[in-house]
Amino acid sequence: METLSINKLVKTFKDGNKEETILKGIDLELSQGEITALIGASGSGKSTLLTVVAGLQKSTKGKIIFEDRELTEMNPTQLRAVRAKRFGFVFQHAHLVQFLTVQEQLQLMVDTAELNWSKKKREEEIKSVLQAVDMWSHKDSYPDNLSGGEKQRVAIARAIIHQPSMLFADEPTASLDSKRSIEVIELLRSLSKERNHTVLMVTHDTDMLKYADRTVIMKDGVISES
Amino acid sequence: MKVAWKEIVKFKTRYLILGTIIFLISLLTMTISGLANGLSYDNAxxxxxxxxGTFYMQEKSEDQYNLSHLDEKKMNKIREAAPEATFLSIQMGELENGNKNHSVVFVSTTNSSLFPKVEEGEVILNNSIMAEGVNQGDDLTNSLLDNKLTVEDFVDQQKFSHSSIAFINSTDFQKMYRTDTFQIAFVEGDDTPKFDGLTQYSNKDFLNTIPSYNAEQLSLNMIVIFLLVISGMLFGIFFYMINVQKLGTYGILKAVGMKTSALFKMMWIQMIIITFISLILSIGISQLLTLFMPEGMPFLLTIESASIMSLLFLGIGFIGATLSGFQISKVEPIQAINQGGV
Known part of the structure; x- marks a missing residue:
């Protein structure tokens, strides 16, 4: 079953009179629960594709259909609501809020997703997710007191706490050493399989490809192999 | 609310600096406002x-109460339209007690519940004269009056043009100043009649006829306005600087779906918390300062004026913080993602 369908997606950047087309008519379908790795050389358009599909940038042409709704037709408010409620994000850097503890980072995400959970349900879910990423013992720690790998685990917890349908991971292991990278990607895979998340992951690290169900290679703004 | 407070607690030094600056400015503003009110009260x-109510003076007196004369005919006309009208005269002068002279403002009125009743040969004084060695029962003299005036009583805080008031009987007043008229009529209430040849003044307008009152108040109020504007600018600059540092965080929060309005709300809550604490402290300390102020220094900060000032501070802080917060709405999540972060 398809979660997300991309049809003839074009993204052109304008700089004065200069125009550069980064995505040149992308067609791609992502199935529910599938982990898709997007790989390609620098400038191939993989990160642009991820951000356009995630609603962080507008497309120039084409369609993105997510759960039977056309994202490309949505206004910024509608897109924000989809990002808050149905999408989860893991970036290259954890991008945690400096002044919130691990537990509070997740509480903030629950509030952002406007989930009407009872206090008990909220506490249970946060505990369950933090235990899943093995960070429950750090629940009262601030980001400054965590290692890079620990921060990324918290970022994964924040990305899944509101039970999104899709996870977008932009180079989630790029800032970690190889040992921590494997821990993080294994965690990402096990959690998304357990919770049936559809994952679109951009990576330049070929060692990560074995953790994906499918690899899409991009070259010069088009999909060269899928 | 919790997130906004958490940030203040985590970065206490930076918010303590802003809070201290706002506290000092609001303390200065409250103190100057208290002095302005005190001077205003001391003056009038x-x-x-x-x-x-409404004050009436002769049209040709051109706003100078000591040049106004309401003769019997005019007074009767006023009495017909407003039987409860009070007539009064005000004149600078002095009273002698032995070898000591006391500068006072003589006030004489017709019978009225608004002013103390004084019999001929008596005087009722503002209580600050007691500090100059005048006591109840003392006989005071005036060079324009043949008979003595016996101090009958003292009243609290009755001043005019920064001088203590001496309430005397109209017969004594007329003897001293060789007049048989009153200068001013006062009618209480909103719906007051108009009379040909008389100018009407509201209480506020009448205050402005007192020499120096307007200039004194304008100067002090200008200082208060400047301090309010400066505090607004400080809020703007401070939150601008904090927002610049937090643009990355804002971008990520917007990327994960947080509403821009929620980010503004967070900033407003921080502004309200800082201003509220600063104002409570500055109002409290400005009241405590009155205990250490030299005796005779006029200072009056009522709950009403402190509340108005506090609302103004909150309003100006809100505008300053909101203007600086426009950066939040301009933040693009994509830029934040591409930058490094915690």
Whole structure:
């Protein structure tokens, strides 16, 4: 079953009179629960594709259909609501809020997703997710007191706490050493399989490809192999 | 609310600096406002303590109460339209007690519940004269009056043009100043009649006829306005600097779906918390300062004026913080993602 369908997606950047087309008519379908790795050389358009599909940038042409709704037709408010409620994000850097503890980072995400959970349900879910990423013992720690790998685990917890349908991971292991990278990607895979998340992951690290169900290679703004 | 407070607690030094600056400015503003009110009261408590109503003076006196003369005919006309009207005269002068002279403002009125009743040969004084060695029962003299005036009583805070008031009987007043008229009529209430040849003044307008009152108040109020504007600018600059540092965080929060309005709300809550604490402290300390102020220094900060100032501070802080917060709405999540972060 398809979660997300991309049809003839074009993204052109304008700089004065200069125009550069980064995505040149992308067609791609992502199935529910599938982990898709997007790989390609620098400038191939993989990160642009991820951000356009995630609603962080507008497309120039084409369609993105997510759960039977056309994202490309949505206004910024509608897109924000989809990002808050149905999408989860893991970036290259954890991008945690400096002044919130691990537990509070997740509480903030629950509030952002406007989930009407009872206090008990909220506490249970946060505990369950933090235990899943093995960070429950750090629940009262601030980001400054965590290692890079620990921060990324918290970022994964924040990305899944509101039970999104899709996870977008932009180079989630790029800032970690190889040992921590494997821990993080294994965690990402096990959690998304357990919770049936559809994952679109951009990576330049070929060692990560074995953790994906499918690899899409991009070259010069088009999909060269899928 | 919790997130906003958490940030203040985590970065206490930076918010403590802003809080201290706002506290100092609000303390200065409250103190100057208290002094302005105190001076205003010291200048014209005789008028300020009266209920709202209308003052009448002769048109040709051109706003100078000591040049106004309401003769019997005019007074009767006023009495016909407003039987409760009070007539009064005000004149600078002095009283002698032995070898000591006391500068006072003589006030003489017709019978009225608004002013103390004084019999001929008696005087009722503002209580600050007691500090100059005048006591109840003392006989005071005036070079313009043959008979002595016996101090009958003292009243609290009755001043005009920064001088203590001496309430005397109209017969004594007329003897001293060789007149058989009153200068001013006062009618209490909103719906007051008009009369040909007389100018009407509200209480506030009448205060402005007192020499120096307007200039004194304008100067002090200008200082208060400047301090309010400066505090607004400080809020703007401070939150601008904090927002610049937090643009990355804002971008990520917007990327994960947080509403821009929620980010503004967070900033407003921080502004309200800082301003509220600063104002409570500055109002409290400005009241404590009155205990250490030299005796005779006029200072009056009522709950009403402190509340108005506090609302103004909150309003200006809100505008300053909101203007600086426009950066939040311009933040693009994509830029934040591409930058490094915690």
């Amino acid at each position: 408590s005789l008028i300020k303590d009266l209920p709202e």
